[in-house]
Amino acid sequence: MNTELTIIDNEFLRQFECELDGELAKIEYAQQDRKIFLTKLVMSDELKEKGYLEPFITEVLEYLREKGTRVMPTSPAVARFMRKHRRKYKDMLPVGINI
Numbered sequence: 001m002n003t004e005l006t007i008i009d010n011e012f013l014r015q016f017e018c019e020l021d022g023e024l025a026k027i028e029y030a031q032q033d034r035k036i037f038l039t040k041l042v043m044s045d046e047l048k049e050k051g052y053l054e055p056f057i058t059e060v061l062e063y064l065r066e067k068g069t070r071v072m073p074t075s076p077a078v079a080r081f082m083r084k085h086r087r088k089y090k091d092m093l094p095v096g097i098n099i
Contacts, residue, residue, distance in 0.1 A: 041077040
């Protein structure tokens with residue numbers, strides 16, 4: 001899938017949002033100092049079946065990498081993704097945290 005995803009940081013609702021095929025996918029978060037806890041991923045099964053899950057999580061993590069933010073993936077889906085791509089994202093975890 002080579003779709004360009006546009007991630008919006010909705011600070012009021014504390015979630016990263018992306019419109020995909022007319023649906024809203026989001027990752028809810030809680031911010032603390034220079035860390036962000038990615039707490040919940042909300043995406044329809046239909047969007048997951050279309051292959052949007054990994055590109056969406058990737059875009060959110062790349063957005064956070066550019067900001068220099070450490071990531072605590074408390075959402076099971078995000079933690080699974082980061083575990084699967086451990087080499088690429090382990091530097092984004094807070095010191096002493098392993099997934």
